[in-house]
Amino acid sequence: MSSALDALTLDRYPRSNTYDRQWIVDNLMGPHPLWSAEGLMGAMTLEPGMRVLDLGCGTALTSIFFAREYDVEVWATDLWVDPTENWQRIQDSGAADRVHPIQSDAHKLPFAHDFFDAIVSIGAFNYFGTGADYLAYVTQFLRPGGTLGVVAPGIRTAPVLTLPSYLESRWGPDLCTWLPPDWWHQLWQRTNLVAVQTADFLPNSWSDWLLWLKTCAEVDRGYKPDEQMLEADQGDLLGLTRLVAHLNERG
Numbered sequence: 001m002s003s004a005l006d007a008l009t010l011d012r013y014p015r016s017n018t019y020d021r022q023w024i025v026d027n028l029m030g031p032h033p034l035w036s037a038e039g040l041m042g043a044m045t046l047e048p049g050m051r052v053l054d055l056g057c058g059t060a061l062t063s064i065f066f067a068r069e070y071d072v073e074v075w076a077t078d079l080w081v082d083p084t085e086n087w088q089r090i091q092d093s094g095a096a097d098r099v100h101p102i103q104s105d106a107h108k109l110p111f112a113h114d115f116f117d118a119i120v121s122i123g124a125f126n127y128f129g130t131g132a133d134y135l136a137y138v139t140q141f142l143r144p145g146g147t148l149g150v151v152a153p154g155i156r157t158a159p160v161l162t163l164p165s166y167l168e169s170r171w172g173p174d175l176c177t178w179l180p181p182d183w184w185h186q187l188w189q190r191t192n193l194v195a196v197q198t199a200d201f202l203p204n205s206w207s208d209w210l211l212w213l214k215t216c217a218e219v220d221r222g223y224k225p226d227e228q229m230l231e232a233d234q235g236d237l238l239g240l241t242r243l244v245a246h247l248n249e250r251g
């Protein structure tokens, strides 16, 4: 039987296509989390058995995805979402042996230094990671040579002072954290802590984000302000920023 959610099956996301679309929509918190995770993995590698911090994991869908798809152990860490609810989702998905729910502020992480092989963050890093000192803080928990991978809402060019009307009407503190790949690249590279490997826009991210919002709207899970803004943008400025960096040896 066909449904509105059939539109969420796209050839470029073969791994995401194997997950229940209703489950994804029921637990949404932003752009399609599994598409973002799968898109991030187009630019980074996870090896089986790695320890991975999923920072700002929300409802832990991406944590479950990384654990199941790449056979890694994931610490699903988030501030707002109740870890008991995440634990239930993790158990229901059959990933209880590999995904650990943690409630923590990204600025007060309860982990050992050098513990993680990789840190990933989908749709969340812009909430807590824009400060000039944050990269130095968070990479303490990453082993030298480890990888940091981020996907977050972005605006293609340097922060603009004169906004197009469709951005001006939606503008606020949250949109101020939607920053371009080059902005993040400079912020990170100047620390001398990491080598930035990728700083780009996730391919197709504007159109996929709009498709996602339109499809969610058909089942009363949309967000009109963002749908209208993306529609008006036509892929000119908006999309998802993708960043991958490797931690240098400590000096």
Ligand SMILES: C[S@@+](CC[C@H](N)C(=O)[O-])C[C@H]1O[C@@H](n2cnc3c(N)ncnc32)[C@H](O)[C@@H]1O
Binding pocket: 028, 029, 030, 031, 032, 033, 055, 056, 057, 058, 059, 062, 077, 078, 079, 080, 081, 104, 105, 106, 107, 121, 122, 123, 124, 127, 128
């Ligand atoms: C838009 S949601 C994205 C959630 C999920 N990664 C996804 O893609 O569906 C942003 C998440 O960032 C988390 N977050 C915001 N500020 C945080 C902080 N200071 N520490 C940890 N998590 C934070 C929130 O709890 C929220 O779940």
